[in-house]
């Protein structure tokens with residue numbers, strides 16, 4: 239029992255350590271890759287973004303709609319249904335935008351990245367690059383990592399914007415909340431600090447989701463089964479890491 | 495023993511294990527400059543592993559590997575990459591980059607390491623593709639190629655930087671007799687015309703004897719026999735004769751280590 243705990247703990251610590259080293263390795267190469275292989279980075283931003291854009295817009299629309307419904311239901315009990323815009327804005331910009339986008343991103347773009355890199359490893363493509371004196375970390379891994387880190391905040395922004403549209407459709411169009419109240423209250427209450435919190439979160443989540451995806455792919459056991467397992471783990475670990483760090487960031491921003 | 499001037503790669507007392515399984519024990523091999531050296535051996539003896547050791551994709555447990563007299567375990571990453579640019583390697587399954595088309599795959603090393611103009615790159619790539627008979631496939635994606643075609647493209651890619659040492663892992667598998675003849679001649683021609691040294695892994699005893707200057711037969715982690723194709727053909731050793739003439743029974747077990755067949759069928763091994 240105690241031994242099991244020890245083994246699990248040791249595994250956790252070593253993996254976390256290795257991941258941190260890997261992250262520093264990626265960050266070390268980031269400036270050079272960004273300037274020298276800019277077109278690869280752009281391609282990866284496009285890739286990650288294009289893969290996730292549609293599901294993120296659809297999800298954003300419906301999450302916003304639900305916020306409109308729930309917010310209205312809740313707020314009208316206090317005769318404050320005008321505040322539904324503020325309610326939705328807060329929820330989307332600070333929480334749901336970054337978090338749900340990160341989860342969807344992990345499920346769509348993250349799995350694609352992990353399995354792509356894993357397959358490249360399994361089919362000796364990474365070894366072939368090594369043999370052609372090309373570092374696969376700078377050619378394959380870093381551009382995908384940067385691409386994900388850049389794409390995530392953009393996607394979270396899209397999610398929040400479409401979400402607000404959904405809340406508007408439900409709140410204003412369907413439930414007849416005053417348009418002016420809906421938007422003006424939101425603008426007055428939502429502070430720069432809140433927006434910064436949202437952007438900061440989506441940036442951190444982007445790092446987490448991209449790091450997990452490329453880590454799992456790069457360290458996958460190079461077989462069909464190993465790549466499959468890496469893909470699954472990408473989603474699970476990203477989800478857990480995002481939710482835990484969301485709590486911590488929220489707490490930090492409340493205090494600060 | 496060959497002197498350093500004659501041998502381009504020297505492997506001395508090499509040990510290597512994968513987990514509990516010892517793949518090489520005390521392996522000694524000399525690859526001579528300007529020759530085609532064949533490495534033969536039963537499936538699973540570690541021929542691919544040997545190539546990965548020579549190019550330091552894997553690191554030996556003990557022993558030294560010298561390329562041009564330099565112990566490769568002492569190289570740092572930059573020096574290693576510099577050395578690798580002198581190698582061209584054909585992987586067993588081609589290992590083409592799946593997100594690039596055939597042309598770009600062959601152009602890849604040129605784009606990474608040279609500042610040649612687009613026109614010159616085009617010229618070089620098409621020449622190499624022509625040599626393997628696939629100039630017409632330049633626009634195809636790797637997923638659209640057959641196994642044999644993919645290996646020929648990979649061969650074009652391996653040659654494109656004009657390496658000093660060409661390494662082929664099973665280049666003849668999956669080729670029809672015509673392409674096979676062309677590739678065999680190409681291997682020989684490149685070796686002689688460009689003064690390359692070649693290492694060739696293959697099971698194909700027939701083809702090997704036409705193309706190689708010297709062969710090593712590896713079995714059980716050691717060199718079981720070496721010499722020119724003629725010498726091997728005339729060798730009296732049971733093992734060599736078994737391999738060269740493709741007999742199932744002999745010192746080389748056709749079967750991977752397993753419990754007694756009859757006993758296992760009768761279910762006695764589980765008791």
Ligand SMILES: Nc1ncnc2c1ncn2[C@@H]1O[C@H](COP(=O)(O)OP(=O)(O)OP(=O)(O)O)[C@@H](O)[C@H]1O
Nearest residue numbers: 512513517535536537538539540541542543544586
């Ligand atoms: N990644 C690995 N992990 C553990 N064992 C491995 C790994 N790769 C190869 N092996 C083992 O090492 C041994 C040698 O493998 P290798 O691929 O070098 O054989 P080979 O001589 O090239 O065979 P073939 O002619 O079939 O290609 C095999 O027994 C294999 O089981």
Ligand SMILES: [Mg+2]
Nearest residue numbers: 541542543586
């Ligand atoms: Mg092999």
